[in-house]
Amino acid sequence: MTVAAFETAAAPGAERRRSGTLVAGAVIVSAVVLAAVLAPVVATHDPLAQDLTGGLQPPSAEHWLGTDQLGRDLWSRIVHAARTDLRVGVLAVIAPAVIGTAIGLIAGYFGGWAERIATYLVDVNLSFPFYVIVLAMVALLGTGDIAIYVTFALVAWVNYARVVATVTAGFVRENWVVAARGGGLSHGRVVLRHVLPNALPQIVVILVGDIVFVILAVVTMSYLGLGIQPPTPNWGGMISDGQAFLATRPWIALFPGAAILVTGVGFSLLADGVADRVRSGR
Template sequence: MTATDAVAAARTAVAPGGRTRSWAPAWMRRHNLQLWIGGGMLGLIALAAIFAPLIARHSPIDPDAAHALLPVSADHPFGTDNLGRDIFARVVYGARSDLTIAIVAVAAPFVIGLAFGIVSGYFGGWFDSIMMRLADIVTAFPFFILVIALVFLMGNGAWSIFVAITCVSWVAYARLVRGEAMVLRNKEFVAACQASGISTPGILVRHFVPNVVSQAVIYSMSDIVMNVGVIVTLSYLGLGITPPTPDWGSMMAGGQQFLAGGYYGMTLFPAGAVIWTSLALSFIGDGLTHQLRIDR
């Protein structure tokens, strides 16, 4: 078989456009209930965050001492906190804050890890050795402890959380992608592409990225869950988003002292939002894993 025939065969296996798998069936096959349920659950919380100014009738920030600690009512669906702020408004605005940081803090490590992992797995050698030693250093420390330490050093705020998570999370993506890339570099289509004169960047972008990205996407769902947990934990400890910006973790921390008095809404509703979001992302991740198994 000539090099041209080999390239044609490789492109057929990886085609069209260098892709081996179509993501369309993952969203269109109705029998994948986990994916649809998770998508619906996440869609609800995402819509609430996006349209928070329209569905929240009260300010999530302005205090109103005359209406402090009110029970659930038509005007205040989740009641009010100790400062008279509407808990429903704070929960939906908190979704906007927490989900934005959690998703953005996945995008950066995803891209960085994808790039480093593909290059490391394809070339190997000294670059791979350096990357692996750096990864070993990062993973030598517990994830939560390292993120908390970095945020403590940089100070409170969304930017500090984003930087801390990015500095730690990219390693997992790089290792995952590196393993896939090491398998792919020994495939016949790589040699065929090299023989036909396709540049190394062209091989990596057109053939490696489509073949390794699916595993990284599936992992990113659990990574978002992890990020939500980190953000909530940091805010609960007073190291997260700066007040008075609504945040689920700070809401739970502020409501803890009122549990003994029977005021559960300040803690219960933001905790429920965290659980709802985590379950949604877990369903999506499991659904994508199942779909990938079918597509293969």
């Protein structure tokens, strides 16, 4: 069998794997998002209601995943925490995507001084550890959503800028960009109407993957007491609350940890599936 014939025979299997990854990720993410959206409906109890006489109960018909040390229903808190963490995770990637894409488009399109400035900004950004910036923002803005959004706006734009700059620099040499400029179109029109739409698939791939990173970072910040604050349900805070009971009441920390794992796997599979589709041009 020739190499070409072998690749042709193997292509359907590879395509099925790519489609399977994308579908699996989409199903998991859809299920998590649906649970978050329908949290007021699917929750069996008020996630903030305390019952000090019913604390640390194991899973049962009344409390599907048990209760925490304050008698709060874990299932209800987990699905409401999904609303909080997904909302913060999605909103926190918007500003970095916009900032990084803008910097990457300018650096890649104009090159020269623009590229040097972008490279300098990237180097400065990478010289500061992520959690040093987190601590600085918490000191300036306090804990909560705003500090999270500002932190990721300052930090997470780098990948977008790098990828978009590289892609844009390649587009600039293409005949269709040269023809657009020769036809009298302004730089802004060429970038926004022609270059940006062609760079969007790469941006979407980074965006989906970044949601995983942001959610995990938000969970870590909340676990350390720097992110979402009580009494708002959030997975990081729930794991922190359950840490003291791992030996005797492990479900308090394990169930929110499982929710994080499922969500992370779902978004990772979705990002891989989208990336495969982009690479295959479909």
